[in-house]
Amino acid sequence: xxxxxxxxxxxxxxxxxxxxxxxxxxxxKGLKLDMSRGKPSKEQLDLSLGMxxxxxxxxxxxxxxxxxxxxxxxxxxxxxxxKLLADMSEVPERNILIYGNSSLNVMFDTISRAFTHGIxxxxxxxxxxxxxxxxxxxxxxRHFAITEYFGIEMINIPLLEDGPDMDLVEKYVSEDPAVxxxxxxxxxxxxxxxxxxxxxxxxxxxxxxxxxxxxxxxxNAYSIHHLxxxxxxxxxxxxxxxxxCGNRHMVFKFISTSKVSFPxxxxxALAASKANLEDAKEYMxxxxxxxxxxxxxxxxxxxxxxxxxxxxxxxxAASLRPKFEIVLDTLEKELGGLEIGTxxxxxxxxxxxxxxMDGCAKQIVAKAKEAGVVMTGAGATxxxxxxxxxxxxxxxxxxxxxxxxxxxAKVFVLSVKLVSVEKLLAQFGE
Amino acid sequence: xxxxxxxxxxxxxxxxxxxxxxxxxxxxKGLKLDMSRGKPSKEQLDLSLGMxxxxxxxxxxxxxxxxxxxxxxxxxxxxxxxKLLADMSEVPERNILIYGNSSLNVMFDTISRAFTHGIxxxxxxxxxxxxxxxxxxxxxxRHFAITEYFGIEMINIPLLEDGPDMDLVEKYVSEDPAVxxxxxxxxxxxxxxxxxxxxxxxxxxxxxxxxxxxxxxxxNAYSIHHLxxxxxxxxxxxxxxxxxCGNRHMVFKFISTSKVSFPxxxxxALAASKANLEDAKEYMxxxxxxxxxxxxxxxxxxxxxxxxxxxxxxxxAASLRPKFEIVLDTLEKELGGLEIGTxxxxxxxxxxxxxxMDGCAKQIVAKAKEAGVVMTGAGATxxxxxxxxxxxxxxxxxxxxxxxxxxxAKVFVLSVKLVSVEKLLAQFGE
Numbered sequence: 001x002x003x004x005x006x007x008x009x010x011x012x013x014x015x016x017x018x019x020x021x022x023x024x025x026x027x028x029k030g031l032k033l034d035m036s037r038g039k040p041s042k043e044q045l046d047l048s049l050g051m052x053x054x055x056x057x058x059x060x061x062x063x064x065x066x067x068x069x070x071x072x073x074x075x076x077x078x079x080x081x082x083k084l085l086a087d088m089s090e091v092p093e094r095n096i097l098i099y100g101n102s103s104l105n106v107m108f109d110t111i112s113r114a115f116t117h118g119i120x121x122x123x124x125x126x127x128x129x130x131x132x133x134x135x136x137x138x139x140x141x142r143h144f145a146i147t148e149y150f151g152i153e154m155i156n157i158p159l160l161e162d163g164p165d166m167d168l169v170e171k172y173v174s175e176d177p178a179v180x181x182x183x184x185x186x187x188x189x190x191x192x193x194x195x196x197x198x199x200x201x202x203x204x205x206x207x208x209x210x211x212x213x214x215x216x217x218x219x220n221a222y223s224i225h226h227l228x229x230x231x232x233x234x235x236x237x238x239x240x241x242x243x244x245c246g247n248r249h250m251v252f253k254f255i256s257t258s259k260v261s262f263p264x265x266x267x268x269a270l271a272a273s274k275a276n277l278e279d280a281k282e283y284m285x286x287x288x289x290x291x292x293x294x295x296x297x298x299x300x301x302x303x304x305x306x307x308x309x310x311x312x313x314x315x316x317a318a319s320l321r322p323k324f325e326i327v328l329d330t331l332e333k334e335l336g337g338l339e340i341g342t343x344x345x346x347x348x349x350x351x352x353x354x355x356x357m358d359g360c361a362k363q364i365v366a367k368a369k370e371a372g373v374v375m376t377g378a379g380a381t382x383x384x385x386x387x388x389x390x391x392x393x394x395x396x397x398x399x400x401x402x403x404x405x406x407x408x409a410k411v412f413v414l415s416v417k418l419v420s421v422e423k424l425l426a427q428f429g430e
Numbered sequence: 431x432x433x434x435x436x437x438x439x440x441x442x443x444x445x446x447x448x449x450x451x452x453x454x455x456x457x458x459k460g461l462k463l464d465m466s467r468g469k470p471s472k473e474q475l476d477l478s479l480g481m482x483x484x485x486x487x488x489x490x491x492x493x494x495x496x497x498x499x500x501x502x503x504x505x506x507x508x509x510x511x512x513k514l515l516a517d518m519s520e521v522p523e524r525n526i527l528i529y530g531n532s533s534l535n536v537m538f539d540t541i542s543r544a545f546t547h548g549i550x551x552x553x554x555x556x557x558x559x560x561x562x563x564x565x566x567x568x569x570x571x572r573h574f575a576i577t578e579y580f581g582i583e584m585i586n587i588p589l590l591e592d593g594p595d596m597d598l599v600e601k602y603v604s605e606d607p608a609v610x611x612x613x614x615x616x617x618x619x620x621x622x623x624x625x626x627x628x629x630x631x632x633x634x635x636x637x638x639x640x641x642x643x644x645x646x647x648x649x650n651a652y653s654i655h656h657l658x659x660x661x662x663x664x665x666x667x668x669x670x671x672x673x674x675c676g677n678r679h680m681v682f683k684f685i686s687t688s689k690v691s692f693p694x695x696x697x698x699a700l701a702a703s704k705a706n707l708e709d710a711k712e713y714m715x716x717x718x719x720x721x722x723x724x725x726x727x728x729x730x731x732x733x734x735x736x737x738x739x740x741x742x743x744x745x746x747a748a749s750l751r752p753k754f755e756i757v758l759d760t761l762e763k764e765l766g767g768l769e770i771g772t773x774x775x776x777x778x779x780x781x782x783x784x785x786x787m788d789g790c791a792k793q794i795v796a797k798a799k800e801a802g803v804v805m806t807g808a809g810a811t812x813x814x815x816x817x818x819x820x821x822x823x824x825x826x827x828x829x830x831x832x833x834x835x836x837x838x839a840k841v842f843v844l845s846v847k848l849v850s851v852e853k854l855l856a857q858f859g860e
Contacts, residue, residue, distance in 0.1 A: 039502045045498065056482050100531065115546050116546060262500040
């Protein structure tokens with residue numbers, strides 16, 4: 001089929017009639033499908049079921065340092081959990097601090113700490129007139145929700161094929177001392193699935209911030225979440241690179257096992273320079289006597305080491321791969337060549353990012369919903385929920401079954417076609 | 431033996447020589463004992479071992495509302511955990527919010543939230559020149575550590591036999607709008623073990639705060655931690671009482687299972703008015719997608735209901751009772767009538783509070799340490815670590831064995847005697 005933009009008014013009208021008919025037929029089916037949320041499927045969760053019984057009444061519940069994991073004690077994580085998550089974060093054990101069940105919580109608390117106590121001796125952000133964050137877009141809505149909640153001004157930075165637009169990043173960071181941070185998902189980014197190139201990581205490490213307390217918030221949420229064995233993204237380790245450039249305090253790395261073991265029942269960590277961790281511990285030691293060591297032990301006993309985790313993640317990949325592929329195949333087959341949308345083809349992570357013609361995303365999501373398919377709200381991938389072009393839609397294929405996805409993807413592409421045709425027709429005027 | 435104060439210089443000198451000899455003998459034993467920390471013993475932890483295998487690969491891991499506890503979802507706790515902790519907190523389910531592994535963390539976050547976002551629409555505390563908290567003393571060092579960390583001015587309020595000095599509390603709260611809170615451990619208080627009388631609770635509920643965002647921080651850490659079946663303290667439920675007095679937003683109740691199941695691997699909750707919980711949830715929904723639901727499920731499956739928890743706590747009591755008794759017996763037998771110290775005889779909780787003659791506590795703790803017995807640091811039970819009389823010492827008998835406690839208590843009373851005699855001798859001058 002030829003590109004929609006090349007069609008005449010008559011062709012478009014005929015197509016519209018045909019699409020409307022298809023759409024009404026689909027609507028009549030009363031579907032209830034959901035591609036909105038980046039959560040693992042039941043099948044994926046079952047992969048970690050063994051963790052439920054890895055500790056039992058007969059188990060040795062002592063950490064390798066001889067501490068009873070059932071009792072108070074150990075602020076920064078049991079040694080074996082520190083080792084495992086340090087390996088997962090690709091940093092030495094001295095650069096890791098274990099937290100509770102969620103890296104989002106660590107990020108929130110890190111921002112909150114900066115507001116009330118400042119970072120490494122700098123002025124608490126609550127004492128400043130203005131705090132700004134750079135937000136590569138499209139990005140993760142929960143990042144933006146944190147900075148919005150704290151009244152931080154968010155500045156959109158285009159996310160390109162190989163990472164954020166570094167010319168813009170460098171300009172803002174070096175010129176404006178109110179710019180205190182940038183949200184990054186460096187690998188299999190949420191939602192585009194792209195990974196930062198070595199050149200981008202190098203430019204990050206070489207930043208010359210106007211603010212001494214500027215930090216890169218490096219949310220490596222999908223560090224080992226590959227879809228393929230033979231094709232996978234590798235990113236440069238940022239803490240080491242920052243250290244080489246004399247910027248070792250400039251990055252906070254966040255990691256968790258949420259999409260490795262169980263979301264909400266995983267373990268999380270912060271990786272950073274010793275001085276940053278000491279600063280974080282000043283806060284932590286007032287906030288808690290210690291995090292859940294039994295859950296730390298459970299994770300280490302189950303995965304044993306990174307090899308164990310890699311093996312486990314290959315099982316996740318086997319479950320996720322056909323889901324990504326059915327959606328991508330449908331997009332290609334149904335929308336290829338029509339020039340009414342573009343989309344990413346990630347090698348890992350949890351999302352596919354779709355860009356419609358400008359001004360169509362909200363309507364597409366509404367149309368899909370009307371036909372029984374829930375998508376992430378249009379705009380959610382931008383600060384303040386405002387996509388200036390109204391074109392980005394996040395597709396989350398992990399939770400439904402392959403059969404459900406086949407159906408849902410068809411409804412989605414039909415919605416894209418319908419809205420696009422209507423948009424083009426509207427341009428001809430009444 | 432007669433009271434030390436009635437002894438002549440010669441009698442004291444003879445006694446001193448004798449005590450020194452005993453002390454040197456004890457020191458020579460090279461003991462290594464610890465009565466410093468309110469942590470459960472191994473025997474107590476073993477009582478909850480069944481929890482380790484209560485969930486296994488075959489378990490139904492769905493909440494009563496049909497949510498898979500292994501996945502994302504449910505911000506405020508699974509319904510069955512809300513029910514259990516609401517019952518434990520003696521409030522309706524609508525007044526409970528489940529958090530993570532520690533009530534200390536909930537308290538910290540509550541203070542932090544007040545600083546950055548204010549409470550129910552009031553001015554964030556970080557925007558105020560001065561924030562003050564009332565601190566009944568002696569009290570819990572970790573409470574004071576939080577308020578000190580946030581730069582809150584702490585005001586000592588004497589803790590009497592039946593609760594804080596309410597004349598003082600009423601005066602400060604009604605007159606000074608900078609007074610935003612008071613730390614309370616209303617039952618088996620840390621460290622004195624006293625419980626608040628109905629009259630005290632009633633006066634709390636009837637406070638007329640100058641600050642609209644004044645809150646009572648009601649840390650009911652030992653709500654079901656009785657030592658005896660036949661003698662136990664009962665306190666009036668504060669949220670209900672506040673509501674009756676038109677003050678339903680004035681109290682935050684904190685609770686956890688730290689000393690019921692496993693410290694650090696328990697579950698915690700905040701009980702408060704609906705409006706307060708909605709306010710807290712505005713924060714929580716940015717901070718996390720949800721707390722550890724598998725651990726919530728684990729707790730409910732293990733305890734089932736409050737009857738199950740009561741039965742469980744009777745086993746804890748059976749383990750703790752002889753420990754409290756050996757210490758109390760030793761204090762009575764060795765120090766009774768000497769008028770060099772007073773101590774509390776709690777019916778529950780984790781501590782015995784000892785008051786030496788003024789100006790002796792630090793030296794007593796040092797002497798005990800020199801002889802191999804670690805006590806909580808003198809002063810720790812006061813804001814800023816400063817006990818104005820240098821007389822209060824917290825005794826934590828839970829962790830050591832009964833045999834160890836018998837020894838440790840003897841070393842302690844010997845240290846008390848020795849320091850007291852030296853103090854009295856010093857008064858005669860050189």
